[in-house]
Amino acid sequence: MATSIRVGSACVRNILRTDGVIKQHVRQRWKWRHSGKRPEEAMTYEQRVAALAGEKPKVVNIGFKQPTPKDLEISEKKLDESEKKSLFEKDDETVIQSIHDLWYRSTWSRDMCLAAQHYGLYQDLFHGCFFYPQFPLNVCYEYDSESVTVVYNGNTIPPSEAEAVPQIEYDFVADKFYTLTLTAPDSHLQDNDSEYLHWLVGNIPGDDVSKGEELCSYLPPFPVRGTGFHRYVFMLYEHEKEIDFSKEKMPDNCMSLQQRTFQTSTFYKNLQDDITPVSVAFFQSEWDNSVTKTFWDKLEMKEPLFEFIHPSPYHPKQDKFPQAKPFNLYLDRYRDVKDLNEEVLKERLKTLSPLSPPPPPPKYPNIVQDKYAPSWLRLKNKHKRLREMHWEDMK
Template sequence: MSLPSLHHFRFSNLVLKTAIGLQICPKRYGHHIRGKPPGKARSIDQRLEELNYKDPELSRRIDIGLPLGRPSEKTKQKQIEFLKNVRQNMKMEKESRNKTLRIDLDETYKEWSATVAPQFIKTIADHYGIFRDLYGDAYFNPKVALNVSFSSGDVLHPVYYGNTIKPSDAQEKPQLSFVCEKDTLWTLILTNLDGHFTESEKEYVHWFVGNIPEANIEGGETIVNYLQPFPPKGTGYHRFAFVLYKQDKRIDFSNLRCNDISDYDLQARTFSTLEFYRQHQDHMTPAGLAFFQSHWEASLKDFYHDKLQMKEPRFEYDFEPPYIRPQEWFPLRMPFNLYMDKYRDPKKINKEFLERKMQKVHPFKDLSTPLPFPNAEPWSKQYIPSWLKLEITKSRLKWGRINDIE
């Protein structure tokens, strides 16, 4: 019988210690469970449900629009008969399969506007947060279809539900039309939901026409003259909403009138749709909606200087400085010049690159022509370290700070 070796004793001792350690001190050896076990801990769905919970009484939305009404039994029966006839029409099925079927788009749009358009527009407006920023917890189904289009030269730019229109294409007031009953009064308001400079809860009203008789925009009272969109640089897309209200009587808007003031007085154009509706909700009801988006472009620089008589505002994101770990005694696998630049003042680095650039600039001579093939240029005969070769390559190719300065 052979005796066990010393290696066998060491291995057995290690296994014994490991087994005892796992039982006595699970945090020291191997994986340990953090928090409650799966049977008692809350799942991700339960945590998200708690975070996104809203009180039903507070989150209940109020419909402030015109009633949609339900289709009559005759209309439903007519639609069913129409669908049956379409499905049994072999000629229409063949044309549809061969992509030769033609339909009347005007008639289709009219039918769509009278049936499913209000719910469709409401869904899109909720997606863009239009009702939330206009009326808070209230909403309405746009029952009256608005046909809005801007003209720029010979080109028409229609307004749908969230499409993009440039400020240069919306310099003049748009062409607007809608279908309504006789002897009715309407109010049309165009506001910018995202553009107020000083008050985040306020808007700028870009157009306000009240007491419009039977869809005749020119026959209404112009309370606020039209002003083109002017989203500042760096603020992204701005939402511009046309809201049409139906009035049950003639309303006096003299306290809101500012067409006798300068068209470019932004303080006079400060507006709140929610306060306006609360003031006149007994005599008007929102009925139509159309909105578009617009963003900054270079043409707005002259608009700010010449029209608004102000310096063009520019907004930038204020990023936090990047995290730089403490210096090491011997950093491995890192060029020392790039490593040291992390801990230097960026102003001094930019100054060095600027001085390097100014050495090649002469007040009476043109700039030197760039190398046609930078990577094919030979190095000088004298010894050049690898880190300096990298800097020369960047200078030739205009990479990094060199490109920023030039």
């Protein structure tokens, strides 16, 4: 025999033993149960946030310092009425050129650095390190005898317009040499951390690329079909003297993708004591028919293809007597798609006339009521009027 009485947070239980002696058994219950460490031992909120954030990696500038603004006082100078009038009397090209020159002298280097960071160039090529471009790297492809395709900051250029070697121009310092690379950080077929080297010219005197040492011949872009847009990055390095690039030299007209596997970070790490990045230009490209020619004629390999094959919609096994389901919708689910499209097309042709424009849609399409039609037909007409289900193609 046992009785229990609750006293506070403890439960006192009287147990009557067989020998007639009453024994009290006290079972203590805690009002609050805490998990984890005690408050004096646990970390505070600020300590938890600091532990989750951790130490941020240091961002290193591997190039020259940001160019100081030249003639910046022109932008801060207040123009009087006569100067404003003379400015507006100039033609549009002169005004645009003046604004462009002012932008170049003031914030161009910082803006280009932010654009490269926005497109993930520094993160993918230099693992987070950055540099300030010192001058523009002008790259253009010859489109025809009268026009060219210019490389801007991430603009889209089809591979068919980038098949020939581009023209390169930039502001150079006398008595210095330059090295130019063109890589594709998104095109490698096997390793996401590697790039393909499309062009490498070293020891360029000034800006005459033709007089440089071509270490890797030019290969047109070949973004694989079904993989979206790929980035193609021109990187220009500056060095004081000629460099021995015998290790980077590739065979003439090398078309082996294995040999063209490249990492910009490794290339810079091996030569960081001699070269300094000074400018960058990049564009994006997507598959077109010229990529197939590049794979078959130049790379001599079968073109890879990445396409998502949508699985057919799942339909459970059809019931002979479906319960509580509109039979017309249930049967349409198992009909051939061609039959459904044919039905919609015939219904649409009834409302079209080759001699008159299509009629405007009704303001209140569902105001019509089919009182004496069966329920399944009323539902079908409702979907047809509202352009729902497979009738949406009638729009």
